[in-house]
Amino acid sequence: MADKYNSMSELEAETIENKDWEVVTRDLDSQVIITAIHGGGIEPGTTEIADLTVQKGEYDYFSFKGTKSKGNEDLHVTSRNYDQSVLMEMIKNKTYAVAIHGCEGDENIVYIGGKDQKLIHEMTRQFEQLNISVEQAPGHISGAHDDNIINCCKTGAGVQLELTPGLRKMCFDNQKFNKKSREDKHNWSQFMDRFTTAIVKSIQGV
Known part of the structure; x- marks a missing residue:
């Protein structure tokens, strides 16, 4: 499905911050940034997975969260058109950049992409x-494109993790990722704990 907006600057001009969406960041002056650029209700579960990862690794964090009561998919802007000013400034000096995304699919799979081959391995x-x-x-x-926001880091090579709905739902004890389920930290599962630890271990291992 084609994006409603051609860029983040167009989206931000035509929607309302803190009503339709919000930006959540943490800047710890880390060499690592974890992003959920389609967070909140856009690709449900990605914000929470990124959030737990940065807490464990003490990394920098960016999440653009769709907060509309419905129709959050309208706030999806593809990574190659992601000219969001806060993230562009945050990511440019990072050595490692990891994007948590949601994709379609019936099986529980991580589709791994990007240009940082060492970290991908x-x-x-x-x-x-x-x-x-x-x-x-x-x-x-x-x-894998140079203009993908995750490859706009200092090295020109980030990692993009695309998680199917089933895999994202495994991150929550009740196997649901509606707003109430995903924002209840008591509902965050052991699988989510292990998955986010694996991301941190990977970064530490390269």
């Missing part, structure tokens, strides 16, 4: 140790 190894199915991301979600 390490993450694949860590996830497979948890018996998580990992596949190379197909072309339309490959994260």
Whole structure:
């Protein structure tokens, strides 16, 4: 489905901050940034996975959260058109950049893409140790283009993790990722704990 907005600057001009969406950041002056650029209700579960990862790794954090009561998918702007000024400023000096995304799919799979081959290899190894199915991301979600926001870091190479709905739902004890379920930290599952630890271990291992 085509994006409603051609860029983040267009989206921000035509929508209302703190009503339709909000930006949540943490700047710890880390060399690592974890992002959920389609967070909140856009790709449910991605904000929470990114949030727990940054807490464990003490990394910098950016999440653009869709907060509309319905129709959050309208706030999806593809990573290659993601000219969001706060993130562009945050990411440019980072050595490692990881994006948590949601994708379609019936199976519980992590599709891994981006240009940081060392980190991709390490993450694949860590996830497979948890018996998580990992596949190379197909072309339309490959994260391999130079203008993908995750590759706008200092090294020009980030990692994009695309998580199917089933995998994201495993991060919550009740297997649901509606707003109430995902924002209740008591509902965050052991799987989510292990998955986010694997991301941190991967970054530490490269």
